[in-house]
Amino acid sequence: MPVPTLTPDLIARFSAITGEKYALTASDAVAPFLVETRGLFHGTTPLVLRPGSVGEVSDILKLATETGTAIVPQGGNTGHVAGQIPREGATDVVLSLTRLNRIRDVDPIGNVIVADAGCVLADIQKAAEAVDRLFPLSLGSEGTCQIGGNLSSNAGGTAVLAYGNARQLCLGLEVVLPTGEVWDGLRRLKKDNTGYDLRDLFIGAEGTLGVITGAVLKLAPRPAGHEVAFAGLRSVADALALFDLAARRCGPALTGFELMPRIGIDFTMRHIPSVRDPLQTRHDWYALIDVSTSDSAETARRMIEALLAEAIEGDLAQDAVIAASGEQRRALWHMRESMSLAQKPEGGSIKHDVSVPVSSIPAFMAEADAAVVAMIPDARICAFGHMGDGNIHYNISQPVGADKQAFLDRWREVNAVVHGIVRKFGGSISAEHGIGQLKRDELADVRPAIEIDLMHRIKRAFDPAGIMNPGKVLRAES
Known part of the structure; x- marks a missing residue:
């Protein structure tokens, strides 16, 4: 079990691994690592380590296992369930991946990109764009979140409908185990049936089994045609009917379908600069429809125009507008992605x-x-x-x-x-944000006992010393 305190000597041993410049102990320096975006959880730590190599991560975890020191991996600190926040009153050491931010390789023919875990999501998107490819994972926090955190939480985002969660966008991983051993699973294969899929154990594990330090990510061709429409609706039932129509008419070209209420539009217009109501009249509900085609811009335009015409004629939509430019497409998505932020001032x-x-x-x-x-x-x-x-x-x-x-x-x-x-309704209490600290106790109450027991067995097998992100996902075993 983790030791109750970190002695000055032990802090010095950890600091020697990264160098004192990258071992933060001053209260003002560690403060940004101790609170999550909603302000619901505040942690404490005597030390934040910012390793600059996989070898340094390995040495840190080796020492942590040897001394029983709790380690909390942290990426961009954009998580919503406090999985990345150290426990309050404990002496967990925060392991920040910020310096592991290198794009290792881009292979447009193989449609893969290999990146360090600390790479910011937006930088990976830009690296893909530079070779005329698309990395489709897209989140409101993509300018600050890191791919290691995205994978550790199995992030979803706005393109899951067409491309899947982070899990579906990852071919291989590099992971440092709690013992300091490094598993090099950076395989670029779409087909590999050689035993257990270890990759999937670490994706979504929220840093409780090891530290993801690198990943092989799938790229996709950039769409030749891209259209975004915004439709005003009477009800959620009409939105569902419109989604069914869009799925039938557009097939795999339907890359996004977002639902928004009028109150959300009002919040964003009130608190987010430059947001404007796209339609002249108010509606109770809205749908943001995203269509991408591989052959031409003309195909995408005809497809979305035909869809909206049929929706209006069939009385599913009362009004609609199609973005006339890339700037307008981005503005419509900005409205949707800002909706959560716009609630804060309320x-x-x-x-x-x-x-x-x-x-x-x-x-x-x-x-x-x-x-x-x-x-x-x-x-x-x-x-x-x-x-x-x-x-x-x-x-x-x-x-x-x-x-x-x-x-x-x-x-x-x-x-x-x-x-x-x-x-x-047969649903899940966590669709894309994870469990962390916020839903840890509830998870134990909503999942079958056998599932919780299997999770504990996996945890014990990978982390018998109990150093990896304690207090997250699973309750401590009695």
Whole structure:
């Protein structure tokens, strides 16, 4: 088990691995590593290490296992469930991957890119674009999040409908195990049936089994045609019907289908600079539709025009607009990606990252809305998300004028009700953000006992000393 304190001598031994310049101990230097984006969790640490090589990561973990020192891997610190935050009151050492930020190789013929875990997602996207390829993982935090964290949390984002989660975009990994051993699994093969798929154990493990230091990522051809439309709708049921129509008419060219409520549009217009309402009249719900084609821009344009014409004629959409330029396409996506940020100035927000079967979204939303309003009559429900893959960010802003802390104090109570409805529809309490500290205790209550037991067995096998990100994902075994 982790030792209760870190002596000055032990801190010096760790610091010698990275060099004192990259071993942070001053309170102002470590502060940015100790709080997550929502401010719900604040950790403590006597030491932040910023290794500059895989060898240094290996030496750090070897020493940590030898001394029983808890290690918390951290990427861009953009996670929403505090999986990257050290425990409060503990002496966990934060291992920041920021300096491991090299693009190792780009192979456009093989459609792969090999990158260090600390590479910022946007930089990987740019490296792919430079060879006329697309790395399709796209998140609102892509300017700061790192690919190691994306893989450790199995991030989703806006392109899952067409390209899959981070797991589906990774061919191979390089991982430093808690013992300091380095597993070189940087394979570029799409077919490899040689035993257990170790890669998938580390993807989504949130740093509890080892430290991802490198990855082989899949690239895709850049679309020749790309169109984005914004449609005004009456209801979530109409949005589902429109999605079904889009999936049938566009097939694999449908690369995104996002659901947004009017209140979310109002929030973004109120608090996000340069955001404007794309339509002249107000609607209760909106769909953002993204279409990409491989042959030509003309094909994409005809496809989305035909889709919207049929939707309006069939009374599924009341109004719609197609982006006239790349700038307008980016503006429409910026509105959607800013929706969570726009809730912050509105006060406290109780958030849920859930998924349900796509066909169950209208029924889930109706039942959840009724339950939340019964609990908090003036709550402002701002539910939006990736309708195409069933992932809804079911967020609830505090009533106007309410006490923020009193509202946030009901987080667990509201979660329990909403997650109960999610489970009723056969859904998941975590669609893309992970478990971390926020949902650790609930995970043990919602998954079958055999699944939790198997997870503990895997954890013990990989990390018998219990040093890797303790207190995250799994409860401590009694």
